[in-house]
Each structure stands twice: as C-alpha cells, then as structure tokens.
Ligand code: C2E
C-alpha cells in the first residue's frame with residue numbers, strides 16, 4: 525500500500541514544478557522550520573446556511589518561508605507525508621489549533637466556533653494517534669465534542685483494522701469525523717457503512733466550478749443535490765466547500781445543505797479576524 529501511495533503521488537502531482545519550490549529545499553528546511561516557528565495556522569469559517577452563523581473553523585496550515593515567502597499546504601504537505609515530517613507537523617497543528625479553540629471557549633463560551641482539523645493518511649496509520657489526540661485534548665482542555673477530524677476518502681478506502689479501531693476509539697472519546705473532499709475519491713461508498721462518520725464535506729470543485737455551460741450547471745447542481753440527499757438519508761450533516769458567491773449559498777440553502785465554507789463566508793484568516801466574527805455574532 526505504501527508503494528502504491530508513493531506512485532500515486534509522483535503521477536498526480538501537478539503542483540510539484542508549478543513554483544520554484546524544490547522538494548529538496550522543502551524537505552531539508554522543514555525540520556528546522558518547525559523548531560523556528562515558521563509555520564502558522566489560518567482559520568476558515570464554516571457557517572450554518574440557515575442563518576449564516578459561525579459553526580466551526582477549519583485549521584489550515586501555512587509556512588512563512590524565510591526566502592520563498594508564505595507557502596500554502598499544497599506546496600509542502602505532500603513532501604511532509606513522504607518524509608514523515610507530517611507526524612510532528614500534524615501534532616503541532618492539532619496542539620496549536622486545539623489550544624486556540626479552547627482559548628475561544630474560555631473567552632466567548634458557547635459563541636466560540638467548533639474546530640475542524642485535517643488528518644493526513646499517514647497520521648491515521650500511526651499507532652499513537654489516539655493517545656496523541658487524547659493527550660492534546662487533556663492538555664488544552666478542549667471538549668472533544670468541539671473537535672471534528674477531516675479525513676479523505678482515499679484515507680479510508682479499505683481501511684485496515686487498526687485504522688478502523690483508532691477511528692472508533694476517537695468517536696468513543698467524543699470526537700467526530702468528517703469525510704473531506706467527498707465525491708472526488710473514486711471509491712466505492714462502503715466505508716460510509718463501516719465508519720462512524722458524522723459529516724460529509726462536498727468537494728469545493730463541485731460548487732466553485734459551476735460556471736461553464738448551462739447543461740453542466742444543471743447537472744452539477746443535481747449532483748450536489750444528490751450528495752446532500754445521500755448525506756441526510758444516512759443521518760449525516762453536510763458541508764459544501766468552495767462557496768464563492770450569494771447564488772451558490774442560496775441554492776445550497778434551498779437544497780437543505782447544512783453548512784457552507786468558502787470565500788463568500790470568509791477566507792482563511794488570522795485568529796484576530798475570527799475573534800471579530802465571534803464578537804459580531806449574537807449569543808445563543
Ligand atoms: P482542504 O482541506 O480541502 O481545504 C480547503 C482548501 O480550499 C483551502 O486551501 C482553502 O483555502 C481553499 N478554499 C476555501 N474556500 C475556497 C473558495 O471559495 N474557493 C476556492 N477556489 N478555494 C477555497 P489551502 O489552505 O491551500 O489548503 C489546501 C489543502 O491542504 C487542504 O484542502 C488540506 O487538504 C491540506 N491541509 C491544509 N492544512 C492541513 C493540515 O494541517 N494537515 C493536513 N494533513 N493537511 C492540510
């Protein structure tokens with residue numbers, strides 16, 4: 525499975541040469557980058573479509589590289605997965621984000637948003653994952669019910685028993701799981717039957733690409749509608765990603781989609797921006 529993963533990455537990595545970021549430079553610098561505090565986290569709102577209120581924020585990691593400027597995760601997460609650095613980096617993101625979320629709860633109580641954190645395939649395969657998360661929740665004091673972990677379809681395709689056990693333990697702890705980029709994985713959907721998933725996140729491309737021909741528009745929206753129905757039939761909540769304008773938001777709301785994430789509801793932003801959003805929101 526490892527071989528396969530590596531092969532896939534080589535084949536499907538269009539980003540690799542897109543910028544002058546050599547993977548070598550990235551992988552050599554990354555270990556010190558963590559120690560030197562060059563990584564930071566932006567938070568993007570997930571809003572309830574019924575009233576636009578702030579439901580959660582997704583932690584999205586960035587790297588302030590001393591020479592290359594700010595790098596997005598697409599430019600280093602792949603390398604981090606390959607080199608294993610995703611382990612300390614993933615742990616740092618989790619700790620940092622849970623600490624932030626707990627701090628907001630302390631300041632704003634129930635008005636504070638929940639927290640979504642991305643989990644890499646490699647983290648999921650790691651035997652220490654459950655203990656790590658348990659430790660982070662205890663040390664930060666964040667209520668596990670406020671944490672949702674996002675995993676991709678490819679991560680749960682034919683999940684090994686160990687991963688399945690780990691995910692079940694996390695759910696027993698009170699943490700919830702979301703399937704990220706739902707609909708792009710080419711997988712059979714059996715995992716929805718086998719996994720304790722609470723939520724689906726419809727891949728941004730389904731919504732934000734809806735600007736082509738009339739026919740594509742119609743079919744695209746029908747697919748989104750079908751995914752929303754599928755989620756609800758299974759008793760799951762559903763979040764649409766890539767929501768870029770009011771038209772997207774209105775259509776999704778009328779379909780009964782629960783939550784939305786995208787530029788229309790807020791770009792990934794610094795914690796101070798999120799605090800402003802919380803303070804603007806009504807309590808209750
Ligand atoms: P993702 O989990 O699908 O995160 C959403 C991505 O969509 C983010 O890109 C976000 O900036 C972008 N986005 C949000 N709203 C819109 C919109 O309206 N239109 C468009 N076109 N794009 C939008 P970003 O921050 O570059 O992150 C890329 C990916 O990197 C993430 O995709 C996630 O898979 C991964 N990633 C980010 N942070 C972490 C992390 O801490 N750990 C792991 N393992 N992966 C991470």
Ligand code: CA
Pocket residue numbers: 582642674704
């Ligand atoms: Ca995600």
Ligand code: CA
Pocket residue numbers: 704705725727728765
């Ligand atoms: Ca996503």
